[in-house]
Structures are given as C-alpha cells and as structure tokens.
Amino acid sequence: MRVAWSFLLVVLLAAVAFFGADAGGQALFGVVLPYVAMVVFLVGIAARVLSWARSTVPFRIPTTCGQQRSLPWIKPASLDNPSTGRGAAARVLLEVFAFRSLFRNTRSELRPGGRFTFSPDKWLWAGALAFHYAFLVVFLRHYRFFAEPVPAVVRWIEGLDGFFQVGLPVVYLTDIVLVAALGFLLWRRLEDARLRYLSLHADYFPLALLLGIAVSGVLLRYFVRADVVRVKELAIGLVSLHPAVPQGISPLVFAHIFLVTVLIAYFPFSKLVHMAGVFLSPTRNLANDTRMRRHVNPWNPAIVGHTYAEWEHEFHDKLKASGIPLDEE
Amino acid sequence: MPEKTRDELVQIDFKPPEREWMDPAIDFEARRGTWSYPAAAKNLRYLGFPNPREWSPTDEDWQLPENWQQIIHDGLAERLNKYRSLKLFLDVCVRCGACADKCHFYLGSGDPKNMPVLRAELLRSVYRNDFTTAGRILGRIGGARKLTPAVLKEWFYYFYQCTECRRCSVFCPYGIDTAEITMLARELLNLVGLNINWVIEPVANCDRTGNHLGIQPHTFKDNIEFLVDELEDATGVRVDPSINRKGAELLFVVPSADYFAEPGIYTFMGYLLLLHALGVDYTLSAYASEGGNFGLFTSHDTIKRLNYKIYHEAKRLGVKWILGGECGHMWRVIHQYMDTMNGPADFLEPPVSPITGTAFTNAAATKMVHVCEFTADLIKHGKLRLDPARNDHLRVTFHDSCNPARAMGILEEPRYILRSVVNNFFEMPENTIREQTFCCGGGAGLGNDENMEMRLRGGLPRANAVRFVHEKHGVNRLACICAIDRAVLTTLMEYWVPEVDVSGVHELVGNALAIDGEKPRNTDLRGRPLAGGKGDADA
Numbered sequence: 001m002r003v004a005w006s007f008l009l010v011v012l013l014a015a016v017a018f019f020g021a022d023a024g025g026q027a028l029f030g031v032v033l034p035y036v037a038m039v040v041f042l043v044g045i046a047a048r049v050l051s052w053a054r055s056t057v058p059f060r061i062p063t064t065c066g067q068q069r070s071l072p073w074i075k076p077a078s079l080d081n082p083s084t085g086r087g088a089a090a091r092v093l094l095e096v097f098a099f100r101s102l103f104r105n106t107r108s109e110l111r112p113g114g115r116f117t118f119s120p121d122k123w124l125w126a127g128a129l130a131f132h133y134a135f136l137v138v139f140l141r142h143y144r145f146f147a148e149p150v151p152a153v154v155r156w157i158e159g160l161d162g163f164f165q166v167g168l169p170v171v172y173l174t175d176i177v178l179v180a181a182l183g184f185l186l187w188r189r190l191e192d193a194r195l196r197y198l199s200l201h202a203d204y205f206p207l208a209l210l211l212g213i214a215v216s217g218v219l220l221r222y223f224v225r226a227d228v229v230r231v232k233e234l235a236i237g238l239v240s241l242h243p244a245v246p247q248g249i250s251p252l253v254f255a256h257i258f259l260v261t262v263l264i265a266y267f268p269f270s271k272l273v274h275m276a277g278v279f280l281s282p283t284r285n286l287a288n289d290t291r292m293r294r295h296v297n298p299w300n301p302a303i304v305g306h307t308y309a310e311w312e313h314e315f316h317d318k319l320k321a322s323g324i325p326l327d328e329e
Numbered sequence: 330m331p332e333k334t335r336d337e338l339v340q341i342d343f344k345p346p347e348r349e350w351m352d353p354a355i356d357f358e359a360r361r362g363t364w365s366y367p368a369a370a371k372n373l374r375y376l377g378f379p380n381p382r383e384w385s386p387t388d389e390d391w392q393l394p395e396n397w398q399q400i401i402h403d404g405l406a407e408r409l410n411k412y413r414s415l416k417l418f419l420d421v422c423v424r425c426g427a428c429a430d431k432c433h434f435y436l437g438s439g440d441p442k443n444m445p446v447l448r449a450e451l452l453r454s455v456y457r458n459d460f461t462t463a464g465r466i467l468g469r470i471g472g473a474r475k476l477t478p479a480v481l482k483e484w485f486y487y488f489y490q491c492t493e494c495r496r497c498s499v500f501c502p503y504g505i506d507t508a509e510i511t512m513l514a515r516e517l518l519n520l521v522g523l524n525i526n527w528v529i530e531p532v533a534n535c536d537r538t539g540n541h542l543g544i545q546p547h548t549f550k551d552n553i554e555f556l557v558d559e560l561e562d563a564t565g566v567r568v569d570p571s572i573n574r575k576g577a578e579l580l581f582v583v584p585s586a587d588y589f590a591e592p593g594i595y596t597f598m599g600y601l602l603l604l605h606a607l608g609v610d611y612t613l614s615a616y617a618s619e620g621g622n623f624g625l626f627t628s629h630d631t632i633k634r635l636n637y638k639i640y641h642e643a644k645r646l647g648v649k650w651i652l653g654g655e656c657g658h659m660w661r662v663i664h665q666y667m668d669t670m671n672g673p674a675d676f677l678e679p680p681v682s683p684i685t686g687t688a689f690t691n692a693a694a695t696k697m698v699h700v701c702e703f704t705a706d707l708i709k710h711g712k713l714r715l716d717p718a719r720n721d722h723l724r725v726t727f728h729d730s731c732n733p734a735r736a737m738g739i740l741e742e743p744r745y746i747l748r749s750v751v752n753n754f755f756e757m758p759e760n761t762i763r764e765q766t767f768c769c770g771g772g773a774g775l776g777n778d779e780n781m782e783m784r785l786r787g788g789l790p791r792a793n794a795v796r797f798v799h800e801k802h803g804v805n806r807l808a809c810i811c812a813i814d815r816a817v818l819t820t821l822m823e824y825w826v827p828e829v830d831v832s833g834v835h836e837l838v839g840n841a842l843a844i845d846g847e848k849p850r851n852t853d854l855r856g857r858p859l860a861g862g863k864g865d866a867d868a
C-alpha cells in the first residue's frame with residue numbers, strides 16, 4: 001500500500017519535529033532547516049528551469065485544438081490554435097489560471113454490445129482548481145505572519161475568505177476547501193482502479209504532505225491555538241534575516257513548519273515542478289504558424305536526401321523509355 | 330481478418346492486472362495479432378541503419394549489439410539536450426490520469442500500458458533511473474527502473490502500439506504529447522535495430538524510388554495513364570496531367586496510395602478533374618512522388634531525408650509553389666517540419682491561387698498549400714460548377730484525420746467543401762470529431778496485416794461513432810483527408826460497419842463537379858449508378 005507508506009512518512013516527519021522541538025530543537029526546526037530548504041528550493045528550481053531552457057526547441061509542435069488560421073473567411077480558434085505569439089501566451093495563461101485542457105476531460109464507458117459513450121467529466125478539473133486556488137489563498141494569507149503592518153491586500157483576502165463569519169475564530173472558507181479538495185484528489189486516486197494501478201509513491205506523498213500541512217494548520221488555528229504574536233516574531237526574524245527563536249511556541253507549530261520545510265525542499269525534485277513546466281510546454285506555448293514563418297532549428301543536421309541526379313541516373317533507361325523528360329540525355 | 334469475432338473483441342476487460350506495471354512481461358507468442366514484424370535486414374542495409382539481421386520478437390535473444398544499454402543511454406542523453414519537449418514531458422507528468430482513457434488503444438484493448446501516461450512511464454522510469462538524483466537514490470520506490478532486456482522488449486511492444494495520434498496531448502493539462510515520446514523512443518529503438526518492416530520498407534522504397542510503394546517511374550506513368558483512361562470512361566473528359574515538366578506553375582504532390590490502390594485512386598481522379606476543369610498549370614513528379622513520409626515513424630533525421638525531395642524537385646522544375654494532396658501524416662511533416670528541416674524555400678513564390686487570386690498567407694513561408702484550402706477558396710469564390718445531387722446516393726460523414734486535426738487544425742475547410750458537394754452530410758458525435766477525433770488505429774506504420782487484432786481494437790472507438798451515424802442517419806460513406814485512413818478505415822469498416830465505404834473528400838468533389846465537354850454522368854467515379862433523379866435526396 002503505497003498510500004499508507006506516504007501517510008506514515010508524513011506522520012513520522014511531523015512527530016520528529018514535534019518531539020524534536022520539544023526537546024530543544026526549536027532553532028533547528030524553526031530556523032536552520034527552513035533556511036536550508038529555501039536554498040535547496042531556489043537552487044533546485046533554478047537548475048531545473050535552466051536545464052529545460054538549455055534543451056533546444058528544434059521544431060514547432062503545438063497541439064492544435066481548434067481551427068487553424070487559413071482563409072480569411074474561416075474563423076480561427078485563436079486560443080485553442082493560436083497563430084500568434086500573443087495568442088500562444090494567452091493559451092498558456094488559460095492553462096495556468098483555468099486548467100483549460102483539463103476542462104475538456106471526458107469519461108468513457110463501455111456499454112453492452114461494445115458501444116462506448118463519452119460524457120463530459122468536470123470533477124477532476126473542479127477538484128484540481130479548488131485545491132490550487134485554495135492553496136494559493138492560504139499561501140497568500142500567510143503573509144500576515146511575515147509583514148508588519150499586515151498589507152492591505154492580505155487583510156482584504158482574509159476578509160473575503162472569512163466572509164461567512166462562522167464561529168470564532170472566523171472559519172476561512174479556503175481551509176475547508178483545501179482539505180476537502182485534497183481529500184477528493186486522494187480519494188479518486190484510490191477509488192479508480194487504473195489510477196491506483198499507475199500511481200507511485202511520488203503521487204501519494206505530495207498529497208499526504210499537503211494534507212499534513214493543511215490539517216496541522218487547521219489544528220493550530222481552530223483547536224490548539226498557537227501564540228500568534230510569537231510565531232510572527234519567528235517568521236519576521238526569518239524573512240528579515242535576523243532569526244530569533246521566541247520561547248513558548250507550541251511544538252505543533254514546529255511540526256507544521258517542518259512539513260512545509262519538507263515540501264519546499266522536496267519541490268524541485270518532484271512532479272511539483274509542473275508549476276514551472278506548464279509555462280514551457282512546447283505543445284502549448286508555441287504559435288501554430290510554421291507555414292507562415294520559418295522556425296529555425298539551431299542544430300539542423302546537414303542531411304541531404306537521395307538527389308534527383310542520383311535518381312535519374314539509376315532510372316535513366318526506364319525514364320527515357322516512358323518519355324519522362326530528363327535533365328541529361 | 331483475425332480469428333476473433335466482433336462479439337469476442339468487444340469483451341474488453343478494464344481491470345488492471347495483479348502484477349505491478351513496473352514488472353515487465355510480454356509473451357509475444359500469445360500476443361500474436363497485436364505486434365508488427367521486424368524490419369527486413371535488406372531494408373536496414375539499404376538505409377545504412379544499425380544492426381541489420383533477421384529476427385523475431387518471439388525469439389528469446391533479440392541479437393542486440395553488445396553495448397545496447399550504453400547506446401540507448403547515450404541516445405537518450407543526446408535527445409534530452411536536443412528536445413525540450415522530451416525533457417519537460419518526462420519531468421512534469423503528475424499522473425492525474427486525464428489522458429488515460431483518451432487513447433483508442435487503451436479503449437479497445439483494456440491493456441493499462443496503453444494508457445498514454447503508462448506508455449510514457451515505460452521510458453520515464455528508465456529516465457529516472459539514469460538521469461535523476463531521486464531515481465538513482467530511491468530506485469523502484471522512486472519509480473525508477475533499470476533498462477533490462479525485458480523493459481526493452483516492452484518498449485518495442487508498446488511504442489509500436491501507439492499511432493502518434495496526439496489525442497492524449499489534447500487533454501493533458503501540460504500538453505504532454507505521448508506521440509512525441511513515442512517518436513523519440515522509436516529513435517532510440519532504431520539505434521539498436523528494433524524497428525518494424527511496415528515502417529522501414531516504405532522508408533527504404535521512398536528513399537530509392539521516390540515513394541513508399543516502391544513504384545518506379547515508368548510504372549508511375551502507367552498508373553497515371555490508367556487512371557486518366559478510367560476517368561475518361563466515367564466522365565467523358567480526358568485530362569492531361571504532366572510528369573516532371575519544367576516551368577509548370579505548380580508542383581502537385583500526393584500520397585502514393587492515391588495513384589496506386591482503391592479507394593485512393595478515386596480521390597486522385599477527383600484532383601485531376603478539378604485541376605483540369607480550372608486549367609491549372611501543374612505537374613506531377615515521378616521523383617517526388619510521395620507526399621507521405623514514413624520517416625515520421627522512424628526518426629527526425631529520416632523525416633528530413635525523405636522530405637528533402639519535395640523542395641529539391643520544386644527548385645529543379647522551377648515551379649512557383651507546391652500543392653499537396655489529402656494525407657494526414659504528410660501534412661504533419663509539411664506543416665510542422667518541412668520548412669524548418671529543408672527550408673528556407675526562398676526559390677519559390679508566396680502561394681497565390683491562379684484562379685481566384687487569393688494569397689494563401691498562412692503558407693507564405695513553407696509555400697505549400699493543402700488541396701482542401703485550395704478547393705475551399707475556389708468554392709467560396711464560385712469558381713466551380715457543382716451538382717451535389719450527383720452524390721445523393723451517398724450519406725456522408727467526415728472523419729478528421731489525427732494529424733491534420735491536431736497538428737494543423739484543418740477542420741472547417743473539408744467540411745465546407747463537403748457541405749458544398751453533398752446534400753446529405755452528418756457529423757459524428759462531438760467527442761469523436763475535430764480535435765477530439767479518434768484514430769483509425771492503423772497510423773504510424775501499424776496498418777499491417779499481422780497487427781490486425783490491435784488495429785481493429787484501436788479502431789473500435791472510431792468505428793463505434795461511424796456505426797452511430799450509420800444507424801441514426803443511414804450514413805454509408807466515411808470521408809477523410811488521409812491516405813492511410815483510406816486504406817485502413819476500409820478494413821476497419823469491413824469488420825465493424827460493413828455498410829460504410831471510405832473515400833477522400835476530392836472523390837466527392839469529382840463526383841459533383843460539372844465540366845465542359847462531359848458526357849451525361851449517370852455513374853460516380855467508382856462507376857456506381859447515381860441516385861434516381863437529381864435532387865432526389867432522401868431515398
């Protein structure tokens with residue numbers, strides 16, 4: 001059971017930080033490891049993106065998902081089959097912000113008599129979008145810990161997020177959505193036999209880790225009540241490069257921070273690099289304009305095919321006999 | 330035809346096996362009917378490709394070069410630097426499974442390794458092992474596998490079980506194109522001499538004679554003359570195509586199947602009739618006598634090598650621009666590779682229709698125009714006299730061929746033509762056409778007889794949709810703009826929907842086209858009687 005191993009690992013990681021901090025490791029879990037992880041993240045992501053960038057794009061291979069631009073009276077699909085750089089940029093942004101391709105998803109079913117049906121299936125799209133946006137908002141809300149005074153935007157987001165004013169402290173909508181969406185993504189991986197078949201540890205671990213982060217965060221906000229003032233002191237110390245470890249922070253905070261630390265350090269070596277990769281995908285970020293403008297391959301090999309002269313030489317007599325014009329008599 | 334009946338073939342088991350996918354095991358003997366024969370040594374020798382030998386996938390020993398692992402490792406390293414697509418696609422997949430049930434081979438076979446994501450994992454697992462730190466350290470836990478002979482055999486099986494149709498790429502949130510992965514995996518396989526004859530023989534033929542079928546110039550001319558005679562019988566009009574004529578305005582390049590075998594020949598007759606009716610100054614070439622390019626199923630270098638002839642010949646003949654016939658993978662090459670590989674075509678002129686004066690600005694650089702673009706423009710400008718009632722014996726649907734749909738986007742042009750030349754046109758269900766079209770199951774060199782079971786399985790989703798419109802609207806003609814389609818869909822229909830015939834779009838243009846000097850047309854180009862009276866649409 002790959003999924004069990006992943007959760008076990010996350011629980012272990014949390015426990016290490018929890019007890020480690022309790023046993024006096026606050027500086028390690030609160031300062032040293034976060035810095036190390038940040039460096040690993042920055043260097044790792046930069047290296048990854050550079051390694052992609054170093055690979056050439058010899059051919060222009062957009063996957064065209066709509067009508068090409070051809071005759072003036074035929075309406076081209078300028079987003080799904082862009083013929084300009086701008087169009088291609090818009091296409092990528094649509095992928096990034098709206099998961100455009102995932103929105104096309106269909107579900108196939110084999111009916112009796114060997115008939116397939118294909119019906120739209122927006123669940124993965126909705127679940128993925130819910131998770132990513134909730135994650136983004138939660139991420140942005142955390143700026144309240146890193147800045148004094150808390151920026152207006154962050155307050156504004158918090159206001160929106162806590163709009164429903166349920167409970168005290170106010171329950172953030174995104175907390176619920178984040179956990180629910182992660183739960184859904186995990187559930188579908190386990191429920192669908194073929195997804196279960198193809199999933200690796202590397203697919204369960206990020207979900208387990210993110211769930212671990214979300215759940216420990218929820219505990220801290222609604223149940224265990226961390227000492228926000230001290231946590232903020234720690235956070236501001238970190239970003240201002242004057243780290244300090246205030247006393248009396250709950251070990252659960254360190255567990256939470258450590259899981260985030262692991263996520264950050266793990267990021268560049270995992271499938272999570274899709275965050276950067278989505279911008280560079282050659283089937284999405286190139287305009288479908290190869291017949292309009294020449295695309296240059298920097299290493300175009302000097303290959304010459306079987307030339308006409310060679311061909312005419314080989315078939316000379318047959319050509320002559322059948323009256324096909326020749327270059328040489 | 331395979332021994333299995335239709336009812337047997339549709340008993341598809343989608344339950345994944347107990348055995349984990351990381352543990353390869355393919356019994357080629359038991360899986361006859363689902364793989365293609367290896368390339369004959371003589372073809373490899375002619376092409377100068379590595380490791381020519383006689384062998385069979387059922388052999389225990391595949392007679393690989395001694396250092397085959399190193400060759401593949403080095404080949405992969407080289408391609409990771411050369412193709413950002415490959416590197417990125419190997420890195421970013423999240424295994425969300427959106428592509429899983431999009432592949433016709435998965436749908437038709439239930440074999441989980443035909444899910445595009447797992448097809449790619451076959452290579453990705455080796456990439457992890459050889460090129461990533463995590464893979465090196467974690468091994469199997471990190472999804473990494475060593476390249477063992479069993480893994481290599483699995484590559485051979487599954488990378489020659491992908492038609493490079495790109496349907497998966499449409500649905501992937503990162504545009505991961507398993508066709509691209511397959512293309513590069515086949516390049517690696519070629520390095521150690523693992524290839525299939527149905528790809529390599531056409532490549533060798535094309536290199537030598539000018540076309541996949543190995544038709545030599547005198548036979549080329551005979552074939553064309555035969556078709557000209559046939560066309561005269563059907564229409565009373567004698568067309569006069571020229572071959573290798575210098576100074577013509579256009580070079581016209583078609584897939585060789587169009588002048589070789591049914592039903593492509595009727596499409597060819599349609600082209601000739603059209604060009605004749607308009608008095609277009611064009612020539613065919615016996616040297617560049619192939620539009621298709623099986624290099625696409627071999628390696629990028631081979632694409633370039635075969636495609637070289639088209640510009641080379643256009644330059645020699647001194648034509649202004651090039652017109653291309655109906656063919657799927659041909660147009661992937663022309664649209665996405667030709668100019669980059671063999672351009673710039675600065676010896677040609679930006680294409681302008683000699684009849685309407687329309688400038689084909691979308692082909693300004695490559696200078697090659699698709700015959701459907703050409704004809705749609707003619708119809709729009711009212712340059713053709715069309716009598717769609719002459720197609721009233723046909724109830725037509727249109728199959729978007731994979732490459733023109735997903736590597737070009739020529740969706741409306743053929744539809745516009747069809748709506749102008751037939752009265753009864755019906756679309757197949759939405760999720761099976763346009764960019765979501767289903768493959769014929771026999772592209773990328775898989776359209777051979779020994780692979781028949783897999784072809785029929787892979788073609789099932791397409792056949793299903795045809796059957797749907799056949800039952801609902803009485804459709805009896807499947808039109809398409811691809812030469813491979815015309816060949817393999819014919820077989821597919823015979824098996825799954827025998828009431829339906831296959832044809833090119835220009836065959837239907839040829840049926841409907843009224844020309845000066847024609848005799849009263851009471852048959853179509855196939856010699857079949859037309860429907861009762863004209864306008865007698867719904868018989």
Ligand code: HEM
Nearest residue numbers: 095096099102128132185203206207272275278423425502
């Ligand atoms: C530009 C930013 C990003 C984009 C466009 C993006 C897009 C996507 C898409 C389209 C999917 C596939 C759907 C799915 O499986 O849920 C996905 C999956 C995933 N993303 Fe992102 N993502 C981004 C950033 C991130 C970040 C920052 C994280 C983590 C902190 C993340 C974590 C994940 C995870 C864990 C999955 C897999 C979910 C599963 O296993 O089902 N993504 N992402």
Ligand code: SF4
Nearest residue numbers: 422424425426428501
């Ligand atoms: S759709 Fe794309 S990201 Fe999802 S499993 Fe398939 S290839 Fe991977």
Ligand code: SF4
Nearest residue numbers: 432491492494495497
């Ligand atoms: S390219 Fe087509 S055949 Fe190949 S994996 Fe994708 S959907 Fe299947």
